Amino acid sequence: MGEEANPIHLFRQLHHHYGPQHWWPSESPFEVMVGAILTQNTAWERVETAIENLRVNQLLSVEGILSVSQSELAELIRPSGYFNLKSKRLQGYCSWYMEHEEQLWKMDTNRLREALLGVNGVGPETADDILLYAFERPVFVVDAYTRRIFQRTGILSGDESYEPIRSRVEQAFSAEGGEIRVQQFNEFHALIVAHAKQHCRTRPLCDGCPLRCGYPSTQASSR
Ligand code: SF4
Structure with missing residues (x-):
């Protein structure tokens, strides 16, 4: 494995190219938690409308969310999609x-992660979103964008499950110290999302990409 296939090197390259991202776009830890549940299988822009x-x-409080019926809550969060399921999950979480x-x-952090994973509808990615962005714990979030970019740049071979990627x-x-890692994982995840949207899309736009990873040119048609 060369330098290009190193997570720290990737982080530095993305940070150098895109600069600081200043995530998570929310006003309180509880809002982060709500967003982490609502963003499952949905674009963030739709979650913002629901929030x-x-x-x-x-109603953007534990008490507020629990003060309405599930059907009323479902109607309010409808823009986030899967609103019946998410309203049930959100009230269960609250x-x-x-x-x-x-x-x-x-x-x-480990105990807190286990506790979060015990809540109905909270999987590893949602738990890690909440750990990192609400509780400010040094945890790396693995999402579909992470897998895509890690695979194309050679950090992953392609069939690793969530935990090995996170722990790697x-x-x-x-x-690094805990506080620095919180900032770095926050930035790294945000940079991965930025890169996946601007260049490393499903059909990658490799022209002008700062990584020039050598992903097979037959698949990497840039237009
Ligand atoms: S060169 Fe292409 S495939 Fe590689 S990271 Fe950049 S956009 Fe993705």
Whole structure:
């Protein structure tokens, strides 16, 4: 494996090209949690509309979300898609969060991750979104964009499951202190999303790409 296939090198290249991204676009840890659940299988722009609906109705709080019926909540978050399922998940998450909030903030990262994964509808990516962006823990989020870019740049061979990818990146950055890693993982995930949208799309736009990774030219038609 050469230097190009190193997560830290990839992070530096993307950061040099795109600059700081300043994520997560939210106003509070709880809003991050709501966004992490609503963004499952949906573009972020649609989630923003759903969150705005909650905000203007003064329901963007644990108490607010639990104060309405599931069908009322589903109607408000309709723009985020899968709104019946997500309304059920969101209310389930809020009940759980309200019951355990104080202990959660004191838990170490591994225990907190296990607790989050025990909530209905919270899978590894959602749990890690919440850990990183709401609880500010040094956790790397793996999403479909991460897999795509890691595969094309040779960091992954293609069939790795979620956990090996996450731990590989976290180990690569382990020499840094916790607070620095939180900032780095925040930036890295945001940079990956930016790169996946601007260049490394499903059909990649390799012209002008800062990585020039050598992804097979037969698949990398740039127009
Ligand atoms: S060169 Fe093409 S395939 Fe490689 S990272 Fe850039 S856009 Fe993606």
